[in-house]
Amino acid sequence: MTVTHTQMPSTDHGHAGLAGETRSEWTKFRSVRSTWICLFIILLAGIGLSVLLTFIQAARWSQSSLQERATFDPVAFSQSGHFISQLVVGILGAMIITSEYSTGLIRTTLATVPKRYTVMAAKKIVIAVVILVIGEVTAFASFFAAQIILTAHGGTELPAGASIVTQVKSASIPVVTIMSPGVLQAVVLSGVYLVLLSILALGLGFIIRSTAGAISIYVGILLVLPIILNFFPSGFKNSVEPYMPSNLGIAMVVTTTRTTDWAGVLLTPWVAVLVLAIYAAVFLLAGLWFLQRRDA
Amino acid sequence: MISAVGLSKQYGKTKAVDDLSFEVRTGVITGFLGPNGSGKSTTMRMIMGLDRPTAGKAFVNGKKCQELKWPLREVGALLEAKSIHPGRSARSHLVALAQTNSIPKARVEEVLDLVGLSQVASRKAGKFSLGMNQRLGIASALLGDPGVLLFDEPINGLDPEGIRWVRELLQALAKEGRTVFISSHLMSEMALTATDLVVIGRGKLIADTTVENFIDSNTVATVLVRSSDSSRLNEVLAGLGGSITAQDDGSLLVTKIDGTQIGDAALSSGIAIHELSPQQASLEEVFMELTSDSVDFHGTTDAKAAS
Numbered sequence: 056m057t058v059t060h061t062q063m064p065s066t067d068h069g070h071a072g073l074a075g076e077t078r079s080e081w082t083k084f085r086s087v088r089s090t091w092i093c094l095f096i097i098l099l100a101g102i103g104l105s106v107l108l109t110f111i112q113a114a115r116w117s118q119s120s121l122q123e124r125a126t127f128d129p130v131a132f133s134q135s136g137h138f139i140s141q142l143v144v145g146i147l148g149a150m151i152i153t154s155e156y157s158t159g160l161i162r163t164t165l166a167t168v169p170k171r172y173t174v175m176a177a178k179k180i181v182i183a184v185v186i187l188v189i190g191e192v193t194a195f196a197s198f199f200a201a202q203i204i205l206t207a208h209g210g211t212e213l214p215a216g217a218s219i220v221t222q223v224k225s226a227s228i229p230v231v232t233i234m235s236p237g238v239l240q241a242v243v244l245s246g247v248y249l250v251l252l253s254i255l256a257l258g259l260g261f262i263i264r265s266t267a268g269a270i271s272i273y274v275g276i277l278l279v280l281p282i283i284l285n286f287f288p289s290g291f292k293n294s295v296e297p298y299m300p301s302n303l304g305i306a307m308v309v310t311t312t313r314t315t316d317w318a319g320v321l322l323t324p325w326v327a328v329l330v331l332a333i334y335a336a337v338f339l340l341a342g343l344w345f346l347q348r349r350d351a
Numbered sequence: 352m353i354s355a356v357g358l359s360k361q362y363g364k365t366k367a368v369d370d371l372s373f374e375v376r377t378g379v380i381t382g383f384l385g386p387n388g389s390g391k392s393t394t395m396r397m398i399m400g401l402d403r404p405t406a407g408k409a410f411v412n413g414k415k416c417q418e419l420k421w422p423l424r425e426v427g428a429l430l431e432a433k434s435i436h437p438g439r440s441a442r443s444h445l446v447a448l449a450q451t452n453s454i455p456k457a458r459v460e461e462v463l464d465l466v467g468l469s470q471v472a473s474r475k476a477g478k479f480s481l482g483m484n485q486r487l488g489i490a491s492a493l494l495g496d497p498g499v500l501l502f503d504e505p506i507n508g509l510d511p512e513g514i515r516w517v518r519e520l521l522q523a524l525a526k527e528g529r530t531v532f533i534s535s536h537l538m539s540e541m542a543l544t545a546t547d548l549v550v551i552g553r554g555k556l557i558a559d560t561t562v563e564n565f566i567d568s569n570t571v572a573t574v575l576v577r578s579s580d581s582s583r584l585n586e587v588l589a590g591l592g593g594s595i596t597a598q599d600d601g602s603l604l605v606t607k608i609d610g611t612q613i614g615d616a617a618l619s620s621g622i623a624i625h626e627l628s629p630q631q632a633s634l635e636e637v638f639m640e641l642t643s644d645s646v647d648f649h650g651t652t653d654a655k656a657a658s
């Protein structure tokens with residue numbers, strides 16, 4: 056009654072490893088509805104919020120202050136969808152592991168591979184690739200949509216090397232093309248920011264194991280920490296502020312402006328990438344440490 | 352083959368498993384018996400490499416679970432807690448498992464068929480009944496066609512038909528030469544299904560033997576006798592060295608001497624025998640007796656305690 060008809064491949068060679076585990080994680084990832092809801096929200100809310108805010112900003116350009124005009128960055132502004140998408144990628148990153156702990160699936164999963172780190176590596180690959188794709192699609196779509204809106208509101212492309220002064224004095228709102236200096240890099244890094252956050256959240260999920268706990272801490276790091284920082288003496292605040300994850304995200308997408316508003320607050324884009332990558336790695340390694348030692 | 356050597360697990364102050372050593376041989380069903388909280392599930396998780404032993408080791412086919420190259424193809428387990436995402440279909444769950452160990456997709460359909468879930472395979476597991484969930488768990492365990500199988504309370508929550516199905520499946524698996532290790536807190540179930548027994552109480556090994564041996568060595572042959580004159584027969588049998596308990600209905604429960612001796616003695620004393628029947632001590636009693644010192648949670652039948 057239990058006769059096996061299926062020809063099973065030989066077990067003489069190799070071992071269950073990362074390739075199979077990654078395929079499995081991908082199957083698991085796409086076979087639950089919450090995945091698709093989250094991806095849909097990233098895409099829709101990410102692009103939608105960018106479009107909405109750009110539209111508002113463009114419509115009231117003539118009434119905006121000199122300060123506002125000086126700090127307006129048509130690239131960074133087009134990535135305003137981060138407000139929402141940075142939260143959703145965290146939820147997605149944390150949930151692909153916490154949902155296994157809450158359902159008990161983790162026991163089955165850990166019993167399929169000889170080495171536990173394979174499970175973490177496979178999850179990391181899946182989340183990173185998925186968020187990279189969805190993040191870049193969102194970033195580029197937001198960027199082009201925003202520039203179309205700006206142009207429709209009489210926006211003009213500033214000549215190469217134009218100063219802030221030109222921007223402030225200009226009657227029309229600035230527009231950029233993807234080929235303008237630093238623009239392509241900023242749009243690409245917009246997606247990279249989301250990838251790094253999702254990996255950080257994954258690490259957090261491995262550490263905390265509970266969905267509610269992991270997401271609360273994630274939101275705390277992203278949104279509450281900067282608020283708390285405001286209560287510290289300004290000397291300390293100013294030196295720490297650039298390293299807040301949310302500010303690292305802004306640093307990655309800012310192109311034209313290095314004016315008073317952001318002076319000292321932002322790191323340069325690639326340093327920001329490096330710092331956030333270090334955070335993600337620290338969380339992931341801490342998660343791995345727990346994964347290897349704790350009972351499942 | 353499964354073996355445990357000095358296996359121990361401490362949770363805070365609780366010694367869940369205490370220096371357990373045993374071997375589970377292939378080709379027969381081995382029952383893993385113990386009262387609630389005696390450490391059966393903990394032991395199984397340690398064998399599967401999920402919980403880290405405080406001391407000792409557990410081996411599957413002579414290797415630690417973490418050293419198996421293709422874990423699903425060597426050992427399949429149905430563990431106590433549900434381990435299925437409720438939002439995922441049965442088929443996707445099994446496909447994901449299969450992919451980890453290079454098991455062909457056709458095998459997924461095969462096990463779905465085997466456990467009778469083919470019709471509902473694309474439904475979310477969260478909508479499954481207890482019995483269907485149990486079947487899906489069994490399908491996961493059988494997926495890699497492993498030679499070693501662990502089932503933690505496989506009949507929990509199943510109806511009589513489901514229980515019979517599991518029992519027959521386990522017997523078939525053992526007959527195919529696999530190692531089948533099943534836990535239960537019901538001795539009667541083990542008596543029906545298992546050949547070998549590992550009995551534990553409070554994490555300690557109480558017996559590691561065959562079901563037959565276990566019953567023989569822990570039961571005392573008792574004979575029930577009804578006669579025309581039980582008080583005189585009582586004296587006669589006592590004189591032969593029998594140990595006798597007189598029952599309210601006038602019958603005698605006799606141990607230490609057998610039916611032949613009783614019959615002969617009655618005949619020579621002119622007492623008519625109305626009934627002479629050997630008594631089968633129920634396995635449940637034997638088990639209770641043996642583990643009573645080690646039962647963690649004694650229930651109370653005191654009426655006052657209930658009010």
Ligand SMILES: Nc1ncnc2c1ncn2[C@@H]1O[C@H](COP(=O)(O)OP(=O)(O)OP(=O)(O)O)[C@@H](O)[C@H]1O
Nearest residue numbers: 362365367385386387388389390391392393394536
């Ligand atoms: N993760 C854990 N943390 C703390 N204590 C635990 C844990 N798992 C089990 N225990 C304790 O270890 C002991 C053995 O539990 P276990 O679940 O292994 O028993 P069991 O024989 O499977 O019982 P049952 O028949 O009720 O399933 C119990 O006292 C239990 O409370």
Ligand SMILES: [Mg+2]
Nearest residue numbers: 391392393431
């Ligand atoms: Mg148990």
